[in-house]
Amino acid sequence: MVDFNFDDIRPYTEKEVRKKIRLLIKDPVFDNVLMHMFKVRPKVEMIKLQLRMVRNTKQLQGTFVYDILRTIINKTSDGLTHMGLDKLDKGKPYLFISNHRDIILDAAFINYLMFEKGMGTTRIAIGNNLLLYKWIEHVVKLNQAFVIKRNLSPRELLESSTKVSHYIRKTITEDNLSVWIAQREGRTKDGFDKTQASVLKMLNMSNTKSFNEGFNELCIVPVSISYEIEPCGLAKLKELIKKQHYGQAKPSKDDLKSMSMGIFNPKGRMRFSFGTPIEINFEEGKTREQQNKMIEELTAIIDKQIYSNYKLWPNNFIAYDLLMQEYRFKHRYTEEDKRHFEMMLEQALIFIDFPIIDISERFLKMYANPVINKLAVLGDA
Numbered sequence: 001m002v003d004f005n006f007d008d009i010r011p012y013t014e015k016e017v018r019k020k021i022r023l024l025i026k027d028p029v030f031d032n033v034l035m036h037m038f039k040v041r042p043k044v045e046m047i048k049l050q051l052r053m054v055r056n057t058k059q060l061q062g063t064f065v066y067d068i069l070r071t072i073i074n075k076t077s078d079g080l081t082h083m084g085l086d087k088l089d090k091g092k093p094y095l096f097i098s099n100h101r102d103i104i105l106d107a108a109f110i111n112y113l114m115f116e117k118g119m120g121t122t123r124i125a126i127g128n129n130l131l132l133y134k135w136i137e138h139v140v141k142l143n144q145a146f147v148i149k150r151n152l153s154p155r156e157l158l159e160s161s162t163k164v165s166h167y168i169r170k171t172i173t174e175d176n177l178s179v180w181i182a183q184r185e186g187r188t189k190d191g192f193d194k195t196q197a198s199v200l201k202m203l204n205m206s207n208t209k210s211f212n213e214g215f216n217e218l219c220i221v222p223v224s225i226s227y228e229i230e231p232c233g234l235a236k237l238k239e240l241i242k243k244q245h246y247g248q249a250k251p252s253k254d255d256l257k258s259m260s261m262g263i264f265n266p267k268g269r270m271r272f273s274f275g276t277p278i279e280i281n282f283e284e285g286k287t288r289e290q291q292n293k294m295i296e297e298l299t300a301i302i303d304k305q306i307y308s309n310y311k312l313w314p315n316n317f318i319a320y321d322l323l324m325q326e327y328r329f330k331h332r333y334t335e336e337d338k339r340h341f342e343m344m345l346e347q348a349l350i351f352i353d354f355p356i357i358d359i360s361e362r363f364l365k366m367y368a369n370p371v372i373n374k375l376a377v378l379g380d381a
Contacts, residue, residue, distance in 0.1 A: 006167050009147040011123060014056050020138050021051050021060075030135035037068075060142060061111065061121055069112045072105070077267040078228070082113050083309070084274035088221065090119045093178045094277065095168065095203075098223035099193035099306050100182035102232065102262040103130060103255065106225055107180045111143075113272060114178075123171055125164075125181040130255055150185075165205035173217055183222075183302065187232075187258075189240040190362070191369035193306055195299040197292070204295070211294055212280055222275040222305035228268025228313040229344075230366060232261045234351045237362055241354050271311035278302065307373040312381055315341050319367035329371075329381070341367075 012020050024030055025048050034044040047064075054060045073080050088094065100106055111121040124145040131137045131147070146167060149160045171177050183195040200215075207214030230236065235258055278301055282294050314333035318341045321329055348363045374381045 004163050004166050006146075006163065009149070009164065009167060010141075011144045011146055012057075012141045017054065017056055017060065017142065020142055021054055024135055024138040024142070025051055027133075027135040027138070029133055030138075033135070057142065057144060061115060061144075065108075065143060066112065066115060069108055072263060073109075073112075073270075076231075076264060078269045080109060080113070080270045080272070082272045082274065083311075084276070085113055085117055085119075085272075087276070088119075088274060090117070093120075093172045093176050093219065094221045095172060095218040096122060096178065096180045096221050096223050096274075097183050097195070097199075097302055098180065099225050100184060100187045101225055101227055101230065103187065103259050105231075105262050106182070108143075109225075109270070109272060110180055110223065120177060122178040122180040125168075125179070127185070130259075132256055161202045162205045165202050168203065169206040169218065172219065183306070187236065189236040189366075191230075191366040193303070193370070193373065195302045195306075197295050197299055200295050200298055204291075210284055211291065212282055212284065215298065216279055220278045220302065222278070222302045222309070224271075224273040224275070224306045224309035224311070226271045226273070226311040226313070226370070228270065228315060229266050231263075231265035231267050232258050233363075233366060234348055235261055237348065237359070237366065238352050238354075241352065241356065241359075241362070245354065245356060268315075269313060273309035273311060275305035275309055278305075303373075304377045307370075307377045310370045310374050312371055312374065315344075315367050316371050317381070319364045320371040323361070323364040323368045 031044065034047055035041070038044050038047065050064055051060075054064065096110060098106060098110070107122065107124040107126075111124075114121055121144065124140070124143070125148050126140055126145045127150050128147050129150045131140070146164075148164055149156075152160055168179050168181070171179050181199065183193065183199060185196065185198075188194075203218065204211070204214060209217070235254075239254065278298075280298060280301070282297065285291055285294060312332075314337040317329035317332040318338050321327055345360060345363055349359055352359050371381050
C-alpha cells in the first residue's frame with residue numbers, strides 16, 4: 001500500500017473525540033440546531049451534558065446518535081425495516097454501495113441497522129460541499145465520515161481521487177472496517193438510480209492486483225434504499241428544473257435546507273435491503289477499452305442487485321399506472337392510497353411554480369422509475 005497522509009480527509013481519531021466534542025458544544029450555531037430539534041432549553045442542556053460524558057466513537061454512536069436516529073424514525077416515519085443484513089458476516093468488512101436519496105439519512109440508517117445487529121458501523125464518504133459550517137464537519141467526522149473533495153481542477157481531482165481510493169482500500173483490507181459510498185455523486189433527483197462508472201474507476205485507482213482480485217477484496221455489497229415518501233422530493237424536482245431550464249447552480253445553503261428537510265419531513269415506511277457480496281470473475285483485459293468495458297459490466301451487476309431488491313410501495317405503483325396511463329398494478333394499491341398520492345401530486349404543482357408543462361410527468365417519474373428499473377431486470381415488480 002502506497003504511503004499517503006490522510007489527515008485532510010480522515011475521520012477524527014479516538015484521541016481527538018473528547019476535544020472535538022468540546023469544540024462542538026461551544027459552537028453557537030450547533031446550539032441553535034439543538035434548539036430547533038428539541039425546542040426547549042432544558043432538553044438542549046441535557047443533550048450537551050450527555051455529549052460531555054462521551055469518551056469514544058462507539059459510545060457516541062451507541063448512545064447519542066442512536067437515540068437521535070430512533071427519535072427521527074419514530075417521529076417522521078412509519079417504521080424502518082431491513083432485509084439481507086442477517087446474511088452478512090458480522091466479522092467481515094464490506095464496501096456498501098447504495099442508491100442515494102437523502103444526504104444524511106441514507107448512511108446514518110445503514111449504521112443504525114448495523115449497530116442494532118451488533119455489527120461494526122461503517123466509515124462514510126461525504127462531499128466537502130456539505131461541510132458548510134464547522135459544526136457539521138465536527139458532527140460527521142466524529143461519526144466516522146471521511147471527505148471527498150469536489151470542484152477541483154483536473155490535476156487536483158486526480159490526486160484527490162487517488163488518495164480517497166487508497167483510503168477506502170486501506171480501511172477495508174488493513175483496518176478491517178466497512179465503508180459506505182453512494183453509487184453516484186449527489187442524490188438521485190428523478191428516482192432513476194444508476195451507478196456511475198467514475199465511482200468504480202476511482203475505487204480501482206488503488207488496485208495493485210488484477211481487476212478481479214482488486215474489486216473482490218473490497219467485498220462490494222449493493223444496498224437498495226426505499227422511502228415510501230421522498231422526504232426531499234419536491235425540493236429535488238425544483239432543483240432539477242432550475243438547472244435544466246434556467247441553468248441555475250444550486251446555492252450551498254440549499255444543501256443545508258435539504259439536510260433539514262430529510263431529517264424532519266415525513267418519509268412513510270422505509271426499507272433498506274442489503275444484497276449479496278459481489279464476486280466477479282471477468283476475463284482479464286489489458287487495454288483501456290477492455291478495462292472500461294469491465295467497469296461498465298460491474299456497474300450493471302451493482303444496479304441489477306439494487307433494482308431487484310427495491311421495496312416498491314403503493315406510491316410507486318400508482319405513479320407507474322398514472323404515467324403509463326394503464327392499470328397494470330391496480331391490485332397493489334387501494335383507492336385511498338391513490339387519493340393520497342394524487343393529493344401529493346397537487347401539492348407538487350403548487351410548490352413548483354415554474355412556467356413549464358411537465359411538472360406532473362417529472363413528479364410521477366420520480367416515484368415510477370424504481371418500478372421501471374425493477375421490471376427491466378426482473379420482468380416483474
